[in-house]
Ligand SMILES: NC(=O)C1=CN([C@@H]2O[C@H](COP(=O)(O)OP(=O)(O)OC[C@H]3O[C@@H](n4cnc5c(N)ncnc54)[C@H](OP(=O)(O)O)[C@@H]3O)[C@@H](O)[C@H]2O)C=CC1
């Protein structure tokens with residue numbers, strides 16, 4: 001039975017790693033503090049490091065105390081944590097883990113519900129799923145669910161192979177593929193803004209929208225993830241998953257209900273309608289970039305090629321911008337421009353919907369630029385929306401001036417916005433897969449991205465590095481819009 005305070009044993013594979021420390025423990029703690037999970041839960045951390053449960057609990061306490069919550073409940077919270085040293089390549093130790101889970105099921109009255117969170121490198125996903133099933137860890141009276149971290153494959157073929165391995169042990173409805181963007185407040189708000197407002201939905205099509213721009217820019221470089229990033233690049237790291245998911249949510253038809261399967265089915269239709277590119281077209285529709293070294297605020301910043309574990313002649317892109325066309329009735333002719341990169345000017349994710357100009361507008365002086373209506377969806381750091389309109393100037397003349405209507409959902413109390421992982425772990429415990437990616441979505445986005453990645457792997461970029469840290473990427477990215485008569489709208493503005 002689904003309850004709003006679910007009970008379960010959560011097993012975290014990779015519990016000594018970075019993701020567990022920075023995101024998972026603090027998120028579970030917040031669920032606990034907010035009463036979203038009852039006292040009937042246990043967490044088992046798994047890794048090769050030979051910790052005792054006591055040492056593990058101290059790590060957990062340090063990680064949650066680093067978050068903004070400082071609370072007396074931390075000791076009780078940490079008492080729910082257990083550590084099981086295990087090399088996932090050793091089948092025997094899964095049997096010991098099974099005994100531990102059986103005991104914890106009884107001790108915490110969790111009704112046999114088990115959530116297995118794979119916070120480990122993807123080559124382990126298949127073997128872990130296999131061992132969980134074959135060693136009987138999923139044979140319980142309750143539910144068993146598998147949460148899988150990114151990256152889900154390196155391309156369509158490897159993703160398909162991985163999916164087959166996992167599907168041999170778990171059914172599709174037991175698999176929760178994480179895309180943490182789907183846990184963000186304003187990404188979840190896209191559907192509500194679109195489908196709960198009579199002023200938007202009738203205009204949400206090629207009659208009234210001229211283009212849509214989605215930017216997710218970061219100021220940090222690749223940091224210490226050079227090894228992973230070298231085989232990924234921005235196209236696989238950000239475009240294949242987060243950016244494509246935002247496109248699907250912006251472009252989908254209204255679902256017939258809020259059921260996860262109905263929403264997914266609409267998103268899948270968008271991905272199917274994406275205009276696929278031939279190899280010759282890739283560089284007409286997509287631009288790649290790589291950051292060079294630079295000095296910002298007297299601080300010397302390394303170029304990508306000088307970063308740790310990066311090839312000094314690396315061909316890996318740290319920036320991508322592109323134009324997507326969705327060839328269906330609603331969107332024919334409307335470009336969706338997407339852009340993401342590291343070491344850019346601002347850390348910001350924003351969606352800008354630009355409406356078409358009116359056929360005739362008497363309220364602008366000759367020669368003055370018309371200000372189009374824009375709907376800005378601020379995903380982060382500010383969360384909210386801004387609607388750019390035109391209104392009468394106070395000077396009595398028959399001209400208009402641009403004004404903004406703002407709504408900010410996190411400006412008052414930034415600390416209380418749930419972290420994406422917090423929502424997603426809770427949804428998984430409730431059995432709600434709406435904000436997780438189904439295999440059909442993963443497969444279609446890989447197929448789209450594969451052509452671009454293959455062309456870029458074959459053709460070494462001659463101009464890398466081609467953008468300065470602290471910029472908005474290479475100038476060719478502006479050219480992409482310029483040739484369609486558009487420009488990137490400024491992003492990263494705070495909601496006043
Ligand atoms: N870190 C992040 O911000 C993000 C990470 N991810 C994804 O999450 C996953 C984990 O990332 P991250 O935490 O950064 O990785 P880390 O390298 O920090 O951690 C890896 C974990 O895997 C464990 N491990 C490795 N080999 C084995 C083995 N043979 N048996 C048992 N445990 C093993 C390690 O434990 P030990 O050393 O004790 O054996 C450690 O706990 C990856 O898929 C990554 O792509 C996704 C988004 C963001």
Ligand SMILES: O=C1O[C@H](COP(=O)(O)O)[C@@H](O)[C@H](O)[C@H]1O
Nearest residue numbers: 150180216218237238242349380
């Ligand atoms: O998945 C990833 O996302 C982060 C950016 O996430 P955000 O929530 O801070 O926007 C990115 O830095 C990382 O490279 C990528 O793997």
